[in-house]
Amino acid sequence: MFSLQISKYSTPYKTLCSCYDPPGNSFASSFYVPPNLIDFGTVFSKFDASNASVYGTVIATLVVFGLMAIWSRRKDNQDKVKWKYGFLKDNKIDENYMYLISVETGLRKHSGCKSTISFILSGEDGDTGARILGDGERYFESGSVMNFICTTNMSLGKLLYLRVWNDSSGENQWASWYLVKIIVEDLNTKESCVFVVNNWLAVDKGDGMLERVVPVASSTELMSF
Known part of the structure; x- marks a missing residue:
């Protein structure tokens, strides 16, 4: 018997x-699985009505996938608008010293x-007016x-404080604003510099104040924020 x-x-x-009887004989093999090609010229002519539920499921899945892709794309475009760097509407052409102001709004109900x-x-050395x-x-x-x-x-020099206020001109729930912080x-x-507010600027919420004067936050305040 061969070993x-x-x-x-x-x-x-x-x-x-390896085959040891007789010794020295070896052989090798490999596996090849041919691809299962789809002939789109005949695939629709082979439609079987008994598999209508399968086709319906596949089509519904593709439709849902397409709708989700469109929705995701729109959300991406909206995020780009939110995160873009906009110039303040009252900037002047002859002003060339620039500050980046990042404003964070809270997640509370009607905080927008x-x-x-x-x-x-x-x-x-001065203020912005x-x-x-x-x-x-x-x-x-x-x-x-x-x-x-x-x-x-x-240049305004070393920043000291920020005064911010809300004219409450928005309609209904859009009049109030919950401001978390502003980074300049x-x-x-x-x-x-970070100016931590973490409060309402509204007449009907919080303490009813529409204006805040906020000093630059210290490292201790930022650690506890």
């Missing part, structure tokens, strides 16, 4: 066997706002983080 063993040199793709929001950013916090295209949605470029005619980055020095 046949699988060699240790075999791989998942090729089998090598369509009112006009204004601010004054003050530093050791009363400015409108917005680019005229977007509004502050609940849970959003919006970025704006604010231009000034000079000097695009020339790359230094950033």
Whole structure:
């Protein structure tokens, strides 16, 4: 009787066997699975009415997939609009010193706002004067983080505090605003300051105040925030 063993040199793709009686005889084999090609010229002519439920399931799945792809694409485009860097609507052409202002709105019910929001950013060397916090295209949605470029005619120096207020001009629930924080980055020095508000600017919520004056947050405040 022949003694046949699988060699240790075999791989998942090729089998090598050794036959020791008579000795020295070896052979190898491999497996090839031909692809199952689809002939689209005849595939629809082979439709079987008894498998209508299967075809219906496949078609429904493709339709749902297509609708989800369209919905996801629209959401991606909306996110691009939310995260884009907009220039403040009252920037002046002759101002060339820039600050990046990132505004975070809270996730609370009716925390978004369509009112006009204004601010004054003050530093050791001056302030911005009363400015409108917005680019005229977007509004502050609940849970959003919006970025704006604010231009000034000079550096404000070391930032000290931020005064921000809400004119409550939005209709119904869009009049109030829950502001979490505002981060201001000097695009020339790359230094950033955080102004933590974490409160309502509304007449009918919180303490009823429409205006906040906020100093630059210390490292201790940021750790506990």
